[in-house]
Amino acid sequence: MKKPIKAVVFDLDGTFLDTAPDFVYVLNKLREEEGLPPLDSTAIRNTVSHGARALVTLGFQLAEDDEGFEPLRLRLLDLYAEHLAVSSAPFDGIADLLTFLQDNQLAWGIATNKPELYTTPLLAALKLTPDCVICPDHVEQSKPHPESMYLAAELLKCQANEIIYVGDHARDIECGRQAGCPTIAAAYGYISHDDNIDDWQADHRVEHAREIIPIVKGYL
Template sequence: MKHPGARLRAVIFDLDGTLVDTADDFIPVVQQLREEFGRSPMDAERIRSSVSNGSRALVALALDLSEGDGDFEPWRQRLLTLYAGILGSHARLYPGIEALLTQLDTQTIAWGIATNKPREYTEPLLARLGLNPGSVVCPDDVIHPKPHPESLERGCRELNCAADETVYLGDHLRDIQAGQRAGMYTIAAAYGYIEPGDSAARWGADVVAPRSEDLQELLFPEAERAYA
C-alpha cells in the first residue's frame, strides 16, 4: 500500500508490544505461575518475546502444557488472576510514543487501538496510563479477531476514516495481515515482542520500525511533518 501522506486521517495501534510495553507486568506473573507449578524461574527475555501471543501461549510456554490438557484452563485462569492483580503496575509507553500522540492530536489526526487483549484488561490499563484513544476495539467487540480485518474495519468506522487514509502498526504477523486485509498502510513494530527465530522483516509490512522512536518519522515523512 502507498503511504497516505497528506491524506493521513487516522493511526491505529496494536496495544501490547506496539503502543505500550507491558512485558514487565507479565514476567513476574509467569515466574510466579512457574513457582506454583513447581518449576524454577525461566529466562525473562523468553517471556518478553511471547507476550503478544496472549495468555494461552504464555501458559504453554511457562508450564509446557497444551490446550488439550485437562489442567490447562485452570492454570490459564490463575495466570489471568495474577495479571489482574498487578495490571499496569510496570507498564509504560514506549519511548517516543507520548510525543507521537501529541503530534497526532496537534494535527487533528485521530488515533485508536485494535487489540486482541480482552476489554476487561484493556480498559484498566488505558485508564492507568491516562490514554484516551478515539476508538478501542477488543476481541469482545468483533466476531473475528486479528488477523481478520474486522477489528480494523470497526476502528475506521469509529474514527470516521477510510482504510486508505489510515496506518496500522503492530508487532506481530497477524497485525500486518489484518492491516493488509483491511487495505491499510502497515508498519511492523520490530521493537516489540518478537519470538525467537522470527523477524518483522518477513511479515511483508510496508515499512519496518526498528525502534519506537522511529515511528514519528515513518508516519510523517520529512516533507509532511509539522514539526520535528
C-alpha cells in the same frame, strides 16, 4: 500516490505499551506457586504477543489439551488482573508520537486481541484516552481478519486506507494489509526468535517508536 492519512492505530501489547514486565512477574509468580524456579524474562517477553495460552505452554511445557492446562491459564489471568499496569508503560517514543499526532489533528486508537476486561482498566490506569479502542469483544472476527480496522475506520469517521496500522505481530500486518491500511512493523516489540519480520510484507519497519513520526509525516 500516497493517500493522506487521518489516524494512526496501534496494536497494544508490544507495540504501544510495554506490558511484558507485568507478564514476567505473573508467570513467574505462578511458577513459584507451583514450586518451580523463575524463567528468564527474555523468553517470556518474546511470548507475550501470543497470549495467555502460549505463556502457560512456555511456563509449564503443557499443551492446551493436557490435564492441568486450563486451571493454570485461569490462575495466570487472575494474577494478571491483580497486577494490571503495575509495571506497564508506553514504549519510549510513544509520548512524543502522541503529541505529534495531536499537533497535526490526527486521531489515534488501539486495535488489540486483548480482551476488553483487561484493556479498558489498563488504559485507564495509565490515563490514556484513545479516540477508539477495538478489542475482540467488539468484532465477530479478531485479527488477522480486517474487521478490527474496518470498525476503527467507522468509529474514526474515515476510510480504512486513511489509517496507518502499527503492530508487532504478523497478524497485525495481515489485518492492516487486508483492510487496505498502510502498515508499520514494530521490530522493537515482542518478536519471537523464529519470526522474520520482513516476511510480513509491512509497508514500513521501525526499530524504535520514534521512527514512526517521519513515516507519518510522509502520509500528510
